[in-house]
Amino acid sequence: MTHQDADSRFPRGERLDESGRFTREELQLAFRNRGMPLEALRYPLTPTGMHYLLTHFDVPYVDAATWTLTVGGLVSKTLTLDIDAIRARPATTLAVTMECAGNGRALLTPRPASQPWLLEAVGTAEWTGTPLRGVLEDAGIDDGAVEVLFTGLDRGVQGDEVQSYQRSLSIDEATRPEVLLAYEMNGAPLEPQHGYPLRLLVPGWYGMTSVKWLERIELVAEPFTGFQMMDSYRYRQTSDEAGVPVDLIRVRALMAPPGIPDFYTRTRLVEAGPITLTGRAWAGRARIARVEVSTDGGAGWADATLEPALSPHAWRGWSFEWTSIPGHHTLSVRATDEGGNVQPIEQSWTISGVGNNMAQRVDVIVE
Template sequence: MNHNGKPNLTTRSIQPENQESPIHFIKKWETPLSYFYRRNHFPYPILNQYNYWLQVIDGQSKKRYIHLTELLAMPTSTLTVPLECAGNKRANFSPKVYGEQWEAGAISQGKWTGVPLRNLLNDTELTMEAQEIVFEGADLGKKPGTEGIVPYKRSLPLEKALHPDTLVAFQYNDQPLSVKHGHPFRLIVPNWYAMASVKWLRKIEIINHRFSGPFQTDDYMYYPNENNDQGEFPVTTLNVNSTIQQPLNYSILNSGTHKVEGIAWTGRGKIKEVQVSFDNGQTWTKANLSRSGDSDYSWIRWSLVREFTNIGEYTILSRAVDSSGRVQPDSPYWNQKGYGYNAVSKVHVKVE
């Protein structure tokens, strides 16, 4: 907490800057910019006038440039979308894995305004051979295991790239994107982990083969075996997940009535229900759900009022169920790089 009694971001690293949202204290549907988590692989790029031009290269290697002012004049879409780092909750894996030890705050949500990517590509030649679209950010630096300086680059399969809700965004919560969150434009890819939502977007290229950059085929891959890379597959769709926001883990509560509350989200369908247990999973009770009315992608808020009459220790669990039938598992899907943690959310409390 700062001296005004307001929460702060939790610093995971300074260079590059990686900071966690105070998720347990976020009650708004739209995360205020100052509380939006920060995830970077490299130092922030130094931006100049050239960054206001977006280069588009079609399947015939023809280039064209779109200026921010052109983008602002196009028809726009506004979507409330949560962005979750693929490493969110990595600190909970057992055995431990290397990487930023995110707890539950590498997720934030807000209102993104931009131009559907497919509208930007209307004048672009999409050949029959086109397979993927590659997105390059202005951030670059040295990456372990690669030679020289590399930019942050990712690709999307054609179907996902051309979905009407995949946006080239230039506003967050009705304000221009901040420099720390991708100014002047960034990609927004709903339902996928946020590594796909490339910041400081400067180049879009249509290719007729699989892209194999280091942030595509090395990082952001599930490696399920501890001692080898067999069985690997890419990180894409958000897992069904929930977080208990209140009470905080290892809180001491007075006996009486308390509100248990949190958020839940998914990358497939919608959250159908959230179940809460006060006896370490022996019995479950459905929570009350509250939805944001303006988005198919928004997280839901859930809550349950519980009377704690007996003195003692309690383990509170939450698990979300989505409309595609996915349920949060008791144990996470362990993988070498610690992606996609979505085991049931758990807090311990003592009632005195």
């Protein structure tokens, strides 16, 4: 299935060349869609302005004074809630690690043409909101409903279709207790780029599910088949396949690059001697069981020490003692979750570049 005609007004290459060079379109996306600099792995909670951010279209302007959320479709009673009504409901605060499904896309060969994340599309924040479940209970879900459809106020063109950003969830997933309608991030009202005044927050899932700038929630009788469900966010090798929907975050560990960086190449300079390597690991709804570090480019691996997880929905710190000796080294880290899923060393390739959780490599010069 493809949503793009050959005579598109907005041409989109399917795969980019292997020259190691990036297009201007990719660069534009890299500037709009902010990455978390990896030294921010030092913070258990990512400062708001360092959290990763993916905006498909533009950040919309929303006047909270006139904004309302509609909960409708196959319900007993359509609700229209303003932000005060939502804030007056029971509130929950959760530390949640969120990651973009496209994290690691730019490491793929060949490279799908889209947001070219290297490894920085992740962050953890404390989100405050009201459980979606209670709102759906108040509306009353009709028997014929099979999914909950979420519509944001962000509009644009993708795959040649003019669209509002829309994603759906099964009723089982949407009514899990940790799924929130969130209006605060790290103790402050959402900044505009994070979905002000209200966003969906679905812990454990890749970020595309946590629809920002929520405008409408609708109970529907058929599974939703819009662009954001059927195109980018599927695991598939060719555009002829239906593929498998992208859902929970795959296991990953990252390392805060040690030492100091060179400005342009970002190669790291490390002083010879003992050094503690640190980072964090996470995995959708599963717990992290193990983190291993290699200091020789992946030939040998040794266990890192794990810290407790920040919350059931957030990353877990790790550390590893290394005695570095002069020379060039490639450090690597990989995690295993309690389901036995091990982060791969090789790329995990799909047509749209989602779910590539291959292990990070960090080049260092020890002197």
